[in-house]
Amino acid sequence: MDYIVFDLEWNQCPNGKDKENKHLPFEIIEIGAVKLNENRETSQRFHRVIKPVVYEQMHFRTQEIIRIDKESLNQGVSFPSALRDFLEWCGPDACFCTWGAMDLTELQRNMKFYGQLELLEGPVRFFDVQKLFSISYEDGKSRKSLEYATDYLEIPKGEDFHRALADAFYTSEILKRISVDCMWANFSLDTYQNxxxxxxxxxxxxxxxxxxxxxxxxxxxxxxxxxxxxxxxxxxxxxxxxxxxxxxxxxxxxxxxxxxxxxxxxxxxxxxxxxxxxxxxxxxxxxxxxxxxxxxxxxxxxxxxxxxxxxxxxxxx
The missing domain is CATH 3.30.160 (Double Stranded RNA Binding Domain)
Structure with missing residues (x-):
């Protein structure tokens, strides 16, 4: 069994919510992941930049936060290709781990948009590292930012936040500092496939x-x-x-x-x-x-x- 700690970056309609594609409000443009073995030791990394096709122009807020240039996006692969590579890399016995609950939902929404949802059986059990951090180090109710948790645990910061692979790395390092008992006692359930x-x-x-x-x-x-x-x-x-x-x-x-x-x-x-x-x-x-x-x-x-x-x-x- 491997733990797949992944992070997504996505774009949204630059012209406002009323003009968005209702089937895909958030289009994934980057996947980053870190694979941990059963002892929670880092074994591999995964990264893909995805060329947008629904929202080719970047929303101004996305551009401010992610700081990825247009040329890099244009050289990206298609989402279906990136998704197949990602799931193959994950392997059959993967346990997904994310910071918060949104990434897994939006991954499945993008999969559904491209007719790939059958590749991931749901509902999906996963580890919400943001929640686990709160249970382990705070009151169990607060939901702090990834950077806050990184600073709290004094994890060295070598990469900028809000890039998929960097955020996946920081999330994996936080996960290593949470007990396995706490993880399994407080797993989460994504119900996008209800x-x-x-x-x-x-x-x-x-x-x-x-x-x-x-x-x-x-x-x-x-x-x-x-x-x-x-x-x-x-x-x-x-x-x-x-x-x-x-x-x-x-x-x-x-x-x-x-x-x-x-x-x-x-x-x-x-x-x-x-x-x-x-x-x-x-x-x-x-x-x-x-x-x-x-x-x-x-x-x-x-x-x-x-x-x-x-x-x-x-x-x-």
């Missing part, structure tokens, strides 16, 4: 919480009618946890609830509504052990919502 039917739904139990990824539904309302979606079983003992605060929503994407397990105490529920490229809806639900302070915050959040709705009703009269 479950389509009931038999494909996903339940993952971590140390302090459970994650559930549902099948597809036509609408958010259909999803919230599903028994499994709204259930609150304790992930430690499997018993039904009684809802103290039923599912409520502060916006169109997130729903919250508070439940109590007679053996393990408070459980905080969160449902995130996700949209597929085809306009379908699926749910990512987490049930997490929590305490009285956080339970109080959920109660206050629900009460705030009630007051807002009451004001709206009075304004409508």
């Amino acid at each position: 479950p389509k039917k009931k038999s494909e739904e996903i339940h993952i139990v971590y140390e302090k919480y459970e994650k559930y990824v549902s099948r597809e539904f036509r609408t958010k309302e259909d999803a919230m009618k599903d028994r499994e979606v709204v259930s609150t079983r304790c992930f430690l003992c499997g018993k039904s946890a009684k809802k103290k605060i039923r599912w409520f929503s502060m916006n169109t994407k997130n729903h919250f609830c508070l439940a109590v397990c007679p053996e393990h105490g408070y459980l905080k529920g969160k449902i995130r509504m996700k949209k597929t490229d085809d306009g379908m809806t699926y749910v990512v639900k987490t049930l997490k052990l929590t305490d009285e302070d956080e339970a109080k915050m959920i109660r206050e959040k629900r009460e705030l919502l009630r007051r807002k709705r009451k004001v709206k009703r009075h304004q409508g009269k």
Whole structure:
């Protein structure tokens, strides 16, 4: 087994979001990767510059950050060619590692655009090194920049940031400073290739919480009618946890609830509504052990919502 620590750089529509290709908002222009063996020792590196074909002109912000010249891009290879080289280089038993969760999603979106998505089976389990750094060295909730983490761990900086191979190198060095136990206890799941039917739904139990990824539904309302979606079983003992605060929503994407397990105490529920490229809806639900302070915050959040709705009703009269 090898760890593939990779980074992508991408361009976007230089003429604004309203003129972008909706099937490819971010076009990958560079892939950089570092391969670590099972002992997390560096063994190989990979680098490709990709010639853009959807957004041939660089967005001004991309140009400012990446600092790659037009000539280098014009000499780049096609994305399908770079992708095949990359996956062949990765090998069949690769574990992907990235700084944050976006790179793996955008890689698959670009693959889908070029009809190559079948080359990578999903949903994809991976290691989010940004999250692992936060768990290992901070509060587990913060998400700091790659340069911040590099400086924090006093890793020598020999290359500029925001080039794919350099960022992959720094990410790999940070990964080496995170325990293997922490990595495997806190792996991530990319759901760009989401479950389509009931038999494909996903339940993952971590140390302090459970994650559930549902099948597809036509609408958010259909999803919230599903028994499994709204259930609150304790992930430690499997018993039904009684809802103290039923599912409520502060916006169109997130729903919250508070439940109590007679053996393990408070459980905080969160449902995130996700949209597929085809306009379908699926749910990512987490049930997490929590305490009285956080339970109080959920109660206050629900009460705030009630007051807002009451004001709206009075304004409508």
